[in-house]
Amino acid sequence: MNIHILTIFPEMFQGPMSSSIIGRACQKGLLSIEPHNLRDYTKDKHRQVDDTPYGGGAGMVMKAEPFFEALTELTGSPKQKKVGRKIIMLTPQGATFTQKKAQELATMSEIIFLCGRYEGIDERVRQTWVDEEISIGDYILTGGELATMVIIDALVRFLPGALGDEMSAQEESFSDGLLEYPQYTKPATWQGMTVPAPLLSGHHEQIRKWRRKEAFKRTYQFRPELLRGRSLSIEDQILFAEALQELGM
Numbered sequence: 438m439n440i441h442i443l444t445i446f447p448e449m450f451q452g453p454m455s456s457s458i459i460g461r462a463c464q465k466g467l468l469s470i471e472p473h474n475l476r477d478y479t480k481d482k483h484r485q486v487d488d489t490p491y492g493g494g495a496g497m498v499m500k501a502e503p504f505f506e507a508l509t510e511l512t513g514s515p516k517q518k519k520v521g522r523k524i525i526m527l528t529p530q531g532a533t534f535t536q537k538k539a540q541e542l543a544t545m546s547e548i549i550f551l552c553g554r555y556e557g558i559d560e561r562v563r564q565t566w567v568d569e570e571i572s573i574g575d576y577i578l579t580g581g582e583l584a585t586m587v588i589i590d591a592l593v594r595f596l597p598g599a600l601g602d603e604m605s606a607q608e609e610s611f612s613d614g615l616l617e618y619p620q621y622t623k624p625a626t627w628q629g630m631t632v633p634a635p636l637l638s639g640h641h642e643q644i645r646k647w648r649r650k651e652a653f654k655r656t657y658q659f660r661p662e663l664l665r666g667r668s669l670s671i672e673d674q675i676l677f678a679e680a681l682q683e684l685g686m
């Protein structure tokens with residue numbers, strides 16, 4: 438997968454995108470991440486990327502030209518849609534990013550992220566080039582760069598070979614629609630708090646059931662809406678009932 442990022446702050450990506458799992462995935466050749474400085478696509482001596490909004494009002498708007506120049510260089514023309522490529526704009530009015538969307542994006546061969554700053558990007562960029570608008574939440578950031586990094590961080594986990602233990606991407610929260618069960622590591626007792634006995638039993642089936650029941654407890658307590666309308670297997674119905682009983686419901 439090739440990721441291109443159009444931004445006026447390419448340097449923001451150096452640390453996070455070259456560290457840990459993401460950095461290792463790039464070194465393994467599973468993906469490439471290439472920020473492009475929009476100022477390199479300006480034609481004036483001041484390398485201007487923004488200007489005042491038509492109609493007045495506070496703040497500045499990002500000019501269309503640098504985006505058009507960069508996207509033309511990267512893709513040819515807006516009409517040249519390519520299977521497996523998405524041009525994504527980060528914006529609060531986009532669809533809220535989810536684990537399911539992360540998994541879907543991980544199947545793409547190329548993604549181009551458009552990072553806005555200031556009051557936003559000239560509308561003609563969205564009209565002409567953008568395939569999808571994504572928001573990482575209902576709040577206003579100073580730019581789309583951190584949102585882009587959040588999305589890359591979430592999707593990289595679904596690239597085959599990116600994680601040491603492939604299963605953890607599947608087992609983690611939201612992968613099967615439930616929140617994560619509690620995790621423990623050594624020592625077995627810490628400041629008088631002990632690890633739950635099933636986890637010390639070495640009995641894999643017991644451990645699996647305990648984890649599933651704890652996931653039901655957490656989901657019911659913190660994100661009950663994830664359970665609404667969900668069809669459960671017979672085993673899950675039993676475990677969910679036990680979870681509610683243990684919660685005193």
Ligand SMILES: Nc1nonc1C(=O)NC1CCNCC1
Pocket residue numbers: 527528529553554555556557571572573574575576577578579580581584
């Ligand atoms: N929330 C968001 N999810 O993606 N992008 C988001 C965002 O707030 N972008 C800013 C909006 C104002 N202009 C600068 C960028």
